[in-house]
Amino acid sequence: MDSHNFLTQRQGQADETRLYLIEDDPLILHFVSQTLLQRPSWRLLGHSASLAHACEHALASSANVFLVDLCLPDGRGEEVLALLSRKKPEAELLVFTVFGEESRLVGALAAGATGYVLKGCTAEQLVLAIEQIREGGAPISPLLARMLLKQFRTVPEAPSALKANAVSLSDRESEVLKLLARGYVNKEIASKLAIGPSTVSTHVKNLYRKLAAHTRVQAVMIAQEHGLL
Amino acid sequence: MTPPRWLTNVVLGIPPYGWAVVWLSLMLLGLAMVTRVSNVPGTQAVTQAQVMLAGQAWNTAETVQLPHVWDHAKRQWDAEAHYLLALPEAFKDRARADGQELGLLLPRVGVRFRVMFNGVEVAAQAWDRGAGYTDAGIHAHFIVLRPSMMAPEWADNRLEIQLKGQALRISGLSPVWVGPRGALWQRYQWLNWWQVNLTWMVAASAFMLGLLSLLIWTKSAERLFGLLAGSLLVLAVRLWLSTPVFLPGPFLAWDYLHKLSFTLYCGFTYLFMSELFHFSQSFVRKLVVLMMRLGPFWLGMLAWTQNYQLYRLWTGVIVVVCVLSLLMVIHRARWGMDVQQRLMVVVGLATMVTGLRDFLVVQMGFPGDVDIRWMTPGSLVMMFAMGSVLLQRTALSMENVGRQNAELARQVGERERDMHAVFERLRRVENQRVLEAERRRLTRDMHDGLGSQLVQTLNLVRSSGTNMDSAQVAAMLNHALEELRMTLDSLEPMEGDLPTILGTLRQRIGPALQAAQIDLDWQVEEVPTVPSLEARGVIHLFRCLQEVFANVVKHAHASRVTVRTWSADGRVHLAVTDNGIGLGGSPDLAFSSGGRGTSNIRLRAVEMDAEVVFSAAWPGTCVAFSFAASTAPCPAVLASTTRSDSLHGLNRAS
Numbered sequence: 061m062d063s064h065n066f067l068t069q070r071q072g073q074a075d076e077t078r079l080y081l082i083e084d085d086p087l088i089l090h091f092v093s094q095t096l097l098q099r100p101s102w103r104l105l106g107h108s109a110s111l112a113h114a115c116e117h118a119l120a121s122s123a124n125v126f127l128v129d130l131c132l133p134d135g136r137g138e139e140v141l142a143l144l145s146r147k148k149p150e151a152e153l154l155v156f157t158v159f160g161e162e163s164r165l166v167g168a169l170a171a172g173a174t175g176y177v178l179k180g181c182t183a184e185q186l187v188l189a190i191e192q193i194r195e196g197g198a199p200i201s202p203l204l205a206r207m208l209l210k211q212f213r214t215v216p217e218a219p220s221a222l223k224a225n226a227v228s229l230s231d232r233e234s235e236v237l238k239l240l241a242r243g244y245v246n247k248e249i250a251s252k253l254a255i256g257p258s259t260v261s262t263h264v265k266n267l268y269r270k271l272a273a274h275t276r277v278q279a280v281m282i283a284q285e286h287g288l289l
Numbered sequence: 290m291t292p293p294r295w296l297t298n299v300v301l302g303i304p305p306y307g308w309a310v311v312w313l314s315l316m317l318l319g320l321a322m323v324t325r326v327s328n329v330p331g332t333q334a335v336t337q338a339q340v341m342l343a344g345q346a347w348n349t350a351e352t353v354q355l356p357h358v359w360d361h362a363k364r365q366w367d368a369e370a371h372y373l374l375a376l377p378e379a380f381k382d383r384a385r386a387d388g389q390e391l392g393l394l395l396p397r398v399g400v401r402f403r404v405m406f407n408g409v410e411v412a413a414q415a416w417d418r419g420a421g422y423t424d425a426g427i428h429a430h431f432i433v434l435r436p437s438m439m440a441p442e443w444a445d446n447r448l449e450i451q452l453k454g455q456a457l458r459i460s461g462l463s464p465v466w467v468g469p470r471g472a473l474w475q476r477y478q479w480l481n482w483w484q485v486n487l488t489w490m491v492a493a494s495a496f497m498l499g500l501l502s503l504l505i506w507t508k509s510a511e512r513l514f515g516l517l518a519g520s521l522l523v524l525a526v527r528l529w530l531s532t533p534v535f536l537p538g539p540f541l542a543w544d545y546l547h548k549l550s551f552t553l554y555c556g557f558t559y560l561f562m563s564e565l566f567h568f569s570q571s572f573v574r575k576l577v578v579l580m581m582r583l584g585p586f587w588l589g590m591l592a593w594t595q596n597y598q599l600y601r602l603w604t605g606v607i608v609v610v611c612v613l614s615l616l617m618v619i620h621r622a623r624w625g626m627d628v629q630q631r632l633m634v635v636v637g638l639a640t641m642v643t644g645l646r647d648f649l650v651v652q653m654g655f656p657g658d659v660d661i662r663w664m665t666p667g668s669l670v671m672m673f674a675m676g677s678v679l680l681q682r683t684a685l686s687m688e689n690v691g692r693q694n695a696e697l698a699r700q701v702g703e704r705e706r707d708m709h710a711v712f713e714r715l716r717r718v719e720n721q722r723v724l725e726a727e728r729r730r731l732t733r734d735m736h737d738g739l740g741s742q743l744v745q746t747l748n749l750v751r752s753s754g755t756n757m758d759s760a761q762v763a764a765m766l767n768h769a770l771e772e773l774r775m776t777l778d779s780l781e782p783m784e785g786d787l788p789t790i791l792g793t794l795r796q797r798i799g800p801a802l803q804a805a806q807i808d809l810d811w812q813v814e815e816v817p818t819v820p821s822l823e824a825r826g827v828i829h830l831f832r833c834l835q836e837v838f839a840n841v842v843k844h845a846h847a848s849r850v851t852v853r854t855w856s857a858d859g860r861v862h863l864a865v866t867d868n869g870i871g872l873g874g875s876p877d878l879a880f881s882s883g884g885r886g887t888s889n890i891r892l893r894a895v896e897m898d899a900e901v902v903f904s905a906a907w908p909g910t911c912v913a914f915s916f917a918a919s920t921a922p923c924p925a926v927l928a929s930t931t932r933s934d935s936l937h938g939l940n941r942a943s
Contacts, residue, residue, distance in 0.1 A: 162781055180770050203781050203791025242813045243792025245799075 077102040077194060080123035082140055083156060084109040084133050087105040088179065092127065102190075111135035119147055125190055127177070129156045130168060138171040145172020152193045162203045166211060169268050175199055197246075197261025198268055205240035208267055229270070236263045306631040313639040313670065320666065324658035329476045332394075333377045334467025343369035343451070356397070358461035359452065363905050366456040366595065374448045377467055381443045392473035393432040393448075396480060396660040400424050401453035402487075404432055406731030407440055408447070416453065420535040422543035424458070428484045429660065431477040456595050457544055463659075474843075483661045485532060490901075491669045492528035495521045498676045505683060513564045517679055520557035521672065523550045526677035537793075545592045548600070549584060552901060555607050562637075565678065566621050566630055573613045580610055583796075629678050631904070636674035643667030734776050734828055742769035760901045771797050771801055775835075779828040785818040785919065787861060789853055790827055791834075798838045802850065805842045807867075810851040816861045817918040826897035830914075831903075833890045837865050845869025847909060861916045868909040 079102060081092050089107055096102050105123045108114035111132045118126065120139065126144055130137035141153055155168045155176040167177055175198040177189045188200065214227050229237070232253070239249045246260040253260075269279075301309075340359055341350035346461070350373065359370040376391075383389045393404070402425055403413035412432045414425040440446045451458045466473060499521030506514035525708075527550035530536075534541055559577045584603075591599040618634060626634065643663035648658035746765040750757055774886050780791045792815050822830060841850050847869030854863050887903065894901040900915040 145679065180767070199797055202789050203778070203783065205792075206783075206789045238815075241786075241792060242788035242815070243795045244811055244813070245795075248811060 077125055077190065078121075078123045079104045079125050079127065079190075080118050080121050081107045081127045082114045082137070083107070083127065083129040084131075085129070088129070088156065091183070092186070095186050098183060098187055109133070110163045111137075111140060118144065123151065125152045125154065125194065126152050127156050128173070129278060130164065138168055140187060141168055141171040141173050147224070154189065154193060162201060162207055165204055166207050166271075168209075170211075171272050174265060174268050192261065193265075195258070195261075196265055197258065198265040200240055200264050200267075202241050202243045205237045208271060209234075209237050209241060211271060229267070233263050233267055233270075237261055237267065240264070299310040304631070305628055306635045309632055309635045309639075309674070313635065316666070316670065317639065317642060317663075320646075320663055321657075324661045324663070325656070326658065329466065329472055331472050332466050332476075333379060334464040334466050335374050335377065336464045337375075338450075338462065339373040341371055343371060347373070353467070356461060356463040358459055366454045368454050370452045370454075370460065372450040372452070372462050374450065374465060376443070376446050376448060377469070378443065380467060383469070390436065390470040391434040392468060392470035392477075393434055393465035394468075394473045394480075395430040395432070395450070395463070396466070397426055397463040398430065398450070399426050399452035399462070400455035400458045401460075402430075402455055403451050405449040405451065406434060406438055406447070407445075409438060411438070418453065420537065420539060422530075422538065422540050423533065424531075425533075426458075426460075427531055428533050429477055429480040431474060446453070450492055456541060457548075457591065457597060457600065472529050479662050483665065487665050487669075488528050488532050491665060491672070492532065494669065495528060495672055496525035496681075498672060499525055503681055505679070507684075509686060511682070511686065513682060514679065515673055516557055516561040516564055520554055520561055521675070523553040523557060524668070524672070526550045527554060541592045545588055548591070549590050552584040552588065552603070552607065555582060555611060556584070559610065560676065562618065562633065565633060566618065566626075572615060573610065573617050575927075576613070577610055580606060628708055629681060633674060633678060636671055640664075640671045722735075730825055731776065734779075735773075738772040738776065738832075739769055740774055770793060775831050776828065779824055779831060783822070783827060785820055785822040785826075787811045787819055787822065787916070788865065789848065790822060790830060791852060791854070791863070794831055794834055798835070801842060802838065807847055808843065808849045810849060812851060812853040816854050816856040819861050819916040820919050821898040821916060829893040829897040833893050833914070834865065836890055837888050840910075841867045841869065843872065845871075845910065856918055859918055861918045863914040863916075864911055865913075866906045866909060866911040871905050871907070871909050872903065 077099070079092070079096070081089060081104065083089060085148060093104060096104055106117055106119045108118055109132075111134045114128075114132075115169075126140075128137045128140055128144075132140075137155070141155070144151060144153055152175065153173045155165065155173045156179055157165070157176055158179045165173075168176070175189065177186060177199075181189070192199070232255075235253060236249055239271045244252070246257045249260050250257040336355045338353060338355060338357070339347070339350040340353050340357065341347060342365070357372075378406070380391055395402075395404075400423075401415040401418070403416045404411050411434070412430060414430070415421075415423045430592060435728070444617075450465070452462065454460050462533060466476070499518050502514045502518035502521060506518050507513070527547060530543060530547040530550070556577050560574070563571070563574050563577075587599070587603055591603070615637075618637070621630075644667065646655075646657065647662045647664050649655040651659050651662075742765060746769065747879070749765065750762060775797050778797070781793070783789050783793070795809070795811070799809065819826075841847050845867045847867035850865065850867045852865055854865075855863065890901055894914065898917065902911075902913045902915075904911045904913070
């Protein structure tokens with residue numbers, strides 16, 4: 061294999077969408093499998109129906125998109141998310157949820173999730189969500205945007221030791237979040253702020269990552285303060 | 290070495306009044322020892338003198354025995370009395386010898402006096418009748434007779450003691466002591482200690498104890514301490530006026546205070562004893578109170594008239610009251626007394642013994658030192674006994690307060706525990722009530738929304754048989770899922786933030802509008818929070834807007850719908866405006882007069898404390914809601930970009 065072919069193959073592998081499903085409901089597994097028929101180039105590399113199995117096999121897989129259910133029979137999906145975000149920082153972590161409970165979603169995002177998909181969506185909507193997140197976007201509801209704003213707002217009230225390492229929002233991110241919280245969609249926000257819709261999506265995704273970073277920094281600082289590290 | 294057990298038991302078994310008997314007996318014995326004789330070795334007392342009024346000739350003088358009260362028969366306040374005394378022959382040789390000076394000791398004398406020896410004034414005190422108060426008669430005086438002052442012949446020596454009368458004070462002369470200077474000087478020091486220093490000590494002690502009692506009385510409001518404070522403070526005043534001090538002002542004014550303080554001292558002391566012995570509403574008690582009230586006027590009248598008989602009468606009243614008090618104590622003793630009462634009886638009897646001794650020795654000529662009075666140390670003991678009672682009462686009061694505080698703390702603790710239990714029960718009941726209300730709300734909402742949708746879907750599946758339209762079933766199930774999601778959305782903590790509530794609703798209704806090809810013009814701006822939009826209010830608003838949008842999609846034939854928020858005049862406004870056919874444009878329009886949709890919206894608006902107005906938007910329909918805004922500032926997470934549009938803005942947007 062010459063070097064050109066090798067690079068092309070590596071490039072192709074990087075662009076390739078490789079999925080891993082962590083879900084105990086066989087109907088969802090069936091639904092995802094059927095959905096992938098619409099995208100022959102996408103591959104479902106594996107499936108875990110429990111937390112223990114996911115911690116062992118999902119980490120070993122080379123998937124770049126993980127679909128994670130938060131309610132697993134032997135534990136919480138947030139644990140898998142935290143593990144994957146630490147071991148595979150380049151992977152996209154999509155939460156599979158029935159109702160989009162924002163209160164719990166904030167915890168999942170803090171654990172490292174980069175987006176979420178509602179169960180009950182159509183195959184086309186699932187494909188769209190995966191494509192969107194692969195292109196750098198992330199879904200967000202008004203209530204979730206409001207919660208994220210609140211989450212970041214607590215940073216200035218944190219102890220001084222945290223402030224130095226605390227993550228804060230840029231002005232643009234803050235504007236995007238405020239408009240999202242009022243119910244504006246990406247296209248309308250882009251129009252109001254004179255930026256592209258994809259930029260809005262990127263801002264949201266950055267917010268997710270900042271949220272995870274923010275909470276991790278806090279966790280480390282608190283642990284150090286208590287002499288645990 | 291430890292004392293025997295029986296001795297320890299005996300000592301510990303003696304009550305306080307028993308110890309008082311022991312110590313007071315020792316005190317009286319000691320007093321008797323040190324005052325058993327008044328003679329000073331080597332000296333002689335001059336007990337005879339010639340007395341005459343000033344201005345009269347000496348041949349009219351009368352020979353009297355000392356002690357002598359010269360104005361005993363008739364009060365001559367402005368007169369002078371001259372006593373002529375003869376020096377004892379025994380000192381004839383000694384007086385002429387070098388370094389053997391004679392001394393003269395006057396243990397008691399009148400208020401104003403002077404001593405003339407061979408025509409030369411050798412001593413004087415308060416002789417001039419200037420303004421001021423002083424009493425030379427309350428302490429002894431020592432005078433030196435130098436050899437150079439002696440007459441050539443011993444019989445020619447003329448010792449004259451002159452007295453001036455003082456209103457309301459008795460003047461006279463006690464035996465005068467003549468002898469070697471050294472021996473009389475020691476005697477003078479001894480008398481001075483008893484008559485002056487001891488009086489100052491007693492006065493200072495009375496003042497300090499009086500102040501202490503006064504302080505405790507102001508804090509505890511216990512009557513006993515107030516009476517003790519009154520008794521001791523007036524005693525301090527009386528003793529202060531009984532020391533050799535010079536006070537400016539009219540003599541009679543200070544003398545009035547001196548006499549009044551004695552009256553009040555007796556009164557307060559009796560009332561203290563009365564309180565201590567629980568003599569409630571007795572005759573003597575009333576008599577004492579009357580005496581204390583009458584005293585200032587009576588003594589004022591005495592000072593005004595200068596009639597000494599009034600004072601004698603008043604002294605008699607005080608004596609009667611004191612005797613009656615003593616009888617009351619004896620009478621009370623028949624019913625038994627507590628430790629404090631017994632102690633006071635013992636000390637009181639000892640004090641009376643000191644007074645009796647003074648009377649017998651001074652007035653009746655019983656053996657003893659007439660110049661030393663036992664009453665002064667007796668008063669001191671009485672005062673300390675009263676202080677001891679005070680201390681015990683204070684300690685007892687503090688113990689009682691401590692016990693009551695502990696009991697109070699226990700009761701408060703019990704009450705607090707009961708209250709906590711009640712609060713906990715109330716909290717559980719309140720939680721149950723809230724849970725029940727929320728359960729009913731969710732049940733009703735699911736019955737109206739999700740249940741209805743599922744029933745319709747079920748009926749469709751059953752009626753379709755094998756020709757089931759899966760797309761239609763999927764659409765209906767999707768609708769049911771959206772209903773469920775909307776109910777769950779209402780449970781999220783939106784904290785009355787209207788833009789967030791609308792944004793959440795937009796997620797649910799957006800696809801339906803898109804499918805109906807109706808453009809959504811979203812003009813939602815930041816507004817103050819709406820307190821009525823808690824979980825129940827949110828679901829009511831969801832249902833109202835669901836009804837409005839369903840009307841737009843199904844009946845209005847609109848191509849555009851605008852959602853707008855603003856705040857004005859302390860209220861938050863929400864308007865949904867379409868560009869459809871408007872009110873009355875369609876016979877089946879739900880918003881037409883009397884439509885079920887309208888009444889549902891109105892009912893729900895009342896539930897969420899909002900006003901709702903349906904109006905024509907020319908073209909189309911406008912449904913406007915108005916909510917009372919919170920007085921709190923806008924949600925901090927959102928920028929404050931409130932607008933000051935009024936309802937006119939609604940028409941402009943339409």
